[in-house]
Amino acid sequence: MSSTGTLSPDDRQEDTAPDRRPWPVRRGLLPEPGPRRGLALGGFVNQLGTVAFLATAPLYALKVVGLTIGQVGLALGIAGVVGLLAGPPVGHLADRRGPRGVFLVTLLVQTVSVLSLLFAHSFVAFTVSMAVTDLAGASGGAARGPMIRRFGGDEVPRFRSYLRATAFLASTFGALAAGAVIQLDSGAAYRALVVADALTFVGCAAVVLRLPALEPLPAPTGTDRWLxxxxxxxxxxxxxxxxxxxxxxxxxxxxxxxxxxxxxxxxxxxxxxxxxxxxxxxxxxxxxxxxxxxxxxxxxxxxxxxxxxxxxxxxxxxxxxxxxxxxxxxxxxxxxxxxxxxxxxxxxxxxxxxxxxxxxxxxxxxxxxxxxxxxxxxxxxxxxxxxxxxxxxxxxxxxxxxxxxxxxxxxxxxxxxxxxxxxxx
The missing domain is CATH 1.20.1250.20 (MFS general substrate transporter like domains)
Known part of the structure; x- marks a missing residue:
């Protein structure tokens, strides 16, 4: 394999090794039972909580933490920038250490960081909690990528399209949950949604734990660290x-x-x-x-x-x-x-x-x-x-x-x- 990423036939065969079985067209939209369905289920649970939480996070900061609109915008902006910077280094770690373990760590970090919002009573505390949450979320996406590629095998486009469809469905339910909380507009409702979001990370981790571990693929000698x-x-x-x-x-x-x-x-x-x-x-x-x-x-x-x-x-x-x-x-x-x-x-x-x-x-x-x-x-x-x-x-x-x-x-x-x-x- 060249440093620019050419795949030899052996590389392509190894890349698809975890699951070479063809997609069962006769069974409709659902992937067959196994790692693909498990990864989709974990993503559904994760997306469900994430969408509901993100839709209400600004109101949580205003109503519960007591920040101003300007402070909320600044805090979320800082958190977003921090999250963007995390992907490549954590993705590299997943390549070298194995993606499932790294993904599980990011879910654990998100669980703790989201729950920490219950104890955030200042601009700094809210910003730190949101920054760590965004950092772990972006890191989880980078670690999940190799799992999608290798579990998807030769059916990656179709498998990833299925994941997008299920994510859309989860987003719809998450938005409905957020709408209900916004309608209640109480501190207790916003805090309950924070706890529910943390539980979705735990649920996703429970599903991912059942997936087979993926050993790192060896990098060619002399490959650039930041290829x-x-x-x-x-x-x-x-x-x-x-x-x-x-x-x-x-x-x-x-x-x-x-x-x-x-x-x-x-x-x-x-x-x-x-x-x-x-x-x-x-x-x-x-x-x-x-x-x-x-x-x-x-x-x-x-x-x-x-x-x-x-x-x-x-x-x-x-x-x-x-x-x-x-x-x-x-x-x-x-x-x-x-x-x-x-x-x-x-x-x-x-x-x-x-x-x-x-x-x-x-x-x-x-x-x-x-x-x-x-x-x-x-x-x-x-x-x-x-x-x-x-x-x-x-x-x-x-x-x-x-x-x-x-x-x-x-x-x-x-x-x-x-x-x-x-x-x-």
Missing amino acids: ALRDGPYVAFVVLDGVLWIQGEVITYALPLWVVLHTHAPRWFVGVALAVNTVMVVLLQVRTSRGTEGGRAAGRATRRAGLAFLVGMAVIATAPALPGPAAAAAVAVGVAVHTAGSLWHAAGSLELRFRLAPAHAQGQYSGVFGIGTGLCYTVAPGLLGLLCLGWGAPGWLVMGGVFVAAGLAVPLVVRWAGRSRELGG
């Missing part, structure tokens, strides 16, 4: 893919404000639009992943996604000029087209995330990938607020054009990466 950060094609992919992941915030952040503030569609229709997005992802993500195996196929899927984002956002941009029912219909059509793009993008992105990384450094590469997605979620609200909400319809078209440009560039990066590694397909 991922020096891998030009992969870093370029992470940047472009981070831009494309802003598409998720279009639906969850920009669209609700657009419908309420700029259109004649009924306010309750925001919930319908979000439901359309969720149902499509849960039901269609696994099916959409078919045919994206290999670098070139994944690049083409990403290119289609960029074009779909532009079409969907152009349709949504027409809503302010239409009467109520027509505006609602335009939003529904636009969301459906945009979600189709998100299905293609997720399938291509998650294939390339693992396909471009060498087998022995999946954790380190997952950490770098996490930096890209983390930065996207940090930049997205300001960028979408400036373009889509501040500029109006032209801004929606400009943002769609950015997605098209990024989608068209990804196949070029895949071609560049193919000069130094085997991309399959």
